[in-house]
């Protein structure tokens with residue numbers, strides 16, 4: 257059964273032209289996608305095809321223009337009402353979007369989602385440990401438990417011994433590990449990752465992919481992962497969703513049925529990567545680089 261579901265979702269943005277007139281653009285058109293609980297799914301596609309827009313709608317940060325996004329059968333975000341009284345109820349209903357409200361309304365329904373972005377988004381004035389304990393404290397967890405959980409999360413991503421380092425005392429890869437540790441520590445059910453390793457060098461990126469895959473295998477976390485890197489998508493995912501632009505649509509969904517941990521040198525692994533590249537070659541025109549779209 258689908259855990260995260262996009263039902264015929266279209267997203268339309270209005271933008272202003274050079275002469276100040278409003279103009280519309282359809283970022284994604286009629287997208288349907290069902291993601292199983294505990295599944296690791298990657299969305300791959302050229303720049304501007306709507307990958308981040310999909311992630312934002314799952315997170316409840318953007319509202320679909322048409323269609324719905326549901327998590328566990330519940331609509332993530334409904335259009336705001338025009339009537340003032342109804343608006344008050346609407347705001348109450350969607351308080352879960354703020355972690356502070358999450359801790360205040362623990363027993364109310366909420367969608368447990370963590371996000372990791374390309375720029376690590378960790379607080380520069382807090383140590384690695386305190387970046388994580390802060391997120392846990394917001395969820396109403398007791399101080400002592402926060403410290404234990406944060407230490408374990410840092411150890412899980414290879415940062416034991418760096419608890420008291422500030423972000424400026426860590427490398428880019430280590431900072432991204434802190435962001436990953438924070439996302440894992442809060443024990444959300446869904447992890448949304450928007451090109452999280454995109455700024456790292458090849459060596460660091462591969463190490464982080466391996467660690468993410470190992471950590472994910474031990475959880476029941478549902479992951480939606482955005483990348484431009486086909487090899488990365490095949491390494492990490494149960495299924496790879498291929499998108500095409502203008503407007504953004506799903507072209508193909510490719511299952512990756514290889515045992516884990518995966519080996520990039522495995523001929524079957526390479527074959528899947530090559531097949532996906534072929535699909536892109538046949539679908540798209542324009543600039544194309546080996547392995548990265």
Ligand SMILES: Nc1ncnc2c1ncn2[C@@H]1O[C@H](COP(=O)(O)OP(=O)(O)OP(=O)(O)O)[C@@H](O)[C@H]1O
Nearest residue numbers: 269270271283301302303304305306307308309310
């Ligand atoms: N708030 C917005 N207002 C107007 N247009 C937007 C807005 N957000 C996104 N778009 C447009 O929607 C389209 C899809 O954007 P989106 O960021 O989802 O693409 P993407 O596939 O994630 O791109 P990239 O790989 O470059 O990050 C783009 O053409 C973008 O310009």
